[in-house]
Amino acid sequence: MTFAARFIPFALLTLIAACGSPERFAVSPPVIAETMRIGFASVEVKDVSLPSYAASDEISIRREDGTLTSSSDVLWADAPDRAIALELSQNLARLTKRRVASEPWPFEEFPDARLEIRFSELVATTSGSFNTSGQYFVAVADGRRERSGLFELSVAFDPKGGPNAIARARGQLILDLAQYIARNGLK
Numbered sequence: 001m002t003f004a005a006r007f008i009p010f011a012l013l014t015l016i017a018a019c020g021s022p023e024r025f026a027v028s029p030p031v032i033a034e035t036m037r038i039g040f041a042s043v044e045v046k047d048v049s050l051p052s053y054a055a056s057d058e059i060s061i062r063r064e065d066g067t068l069t070s071s072s073d074v075l076w077a078d079a080p081d082r083a084i085a086l087e088l089s090q091n092l093a094r095l096t097k098r099r100v101a102s103e104p105w106p107f108e109e110f111p112d113a114r115l116e117i118r119f120s121e122l123v124a125t126t127s128g129s130f131n132t133s134g135q136y137f138v139a140v141a142d143g144r145r146e147r148s149g150l151f152e153l154s155v156a157f158d159p160k161g162g163p164n165a166i167a168r169a170r171g172q173l174i175l176d177l178a179q180y181i182a183r184n185g186l187k
Contacts, residue, residue: 025059025163026077027087027171032094036179038186039145040112042099045089050081054122059163062125074163084174088117091178096186114139115181122170128159130169132177138185149184153177 053060057079058070076083085102092115093100105111119134133152140146153176157169 022073022075023163024075024077025167027083027167027174029087029090030168030172030175032091032175034095035097036095036182038096038098038182040098040140040186042107042109042111042113043089043092043096043186044105044111044114045085045092045100045102046114046116047103048081048085048088049116049118050084050122051119054119055079055081059166060123061166062123064126068123076167084122087171087174088115088178088181091175092182092186095178095182110141112140113145113186115185117177117181122173124157124166124169126159128157130155130157130166130173132173136181136185147185149181151177151180153180 053068053070056070057075058072059074059076060068060070062068089100089102092098099107099111101107101111116137116139117134118136119132121131121133123132124130131152131154133150135148135150137148138146153173155169155173155176157165159165161168
């Protein structure tokens, strides 16, 4: 069998697969240039609660009139609830230099605090902002330092950048949320 005879079927399969496959977009972690002190040596990030549109694999975008649209051809690279919990725990670990992990807690010794986050909004807009709001809860075994708080954050992005710009904005937004929680909830 000649090279051309072996190469052409492979090239056709690759082309056919590419035509029907959805595109997947990964969120790369932004650079963290600072460290923050928190009042706990270890923190477990519980599974996050997302609105149904944000928990979907499809990347949603909100139009000016409030309508949410998405396409099965444009997907997140990982399940959003899993990915966001991991992004938060990794960002908090890098920011604080403390032992932080997402649920389930992988260590024998229990964490000093448990962080739960419930998102009421997590969406990119056609006008070029990625917005989030919700509430966080910090549970502590002794109960004395338990706390909760509301958050509302936004990151701008260039809407002409498409899904890659949205993915970069989400990465920055989750880092901003980790910084906000470290500063306001984990002191």
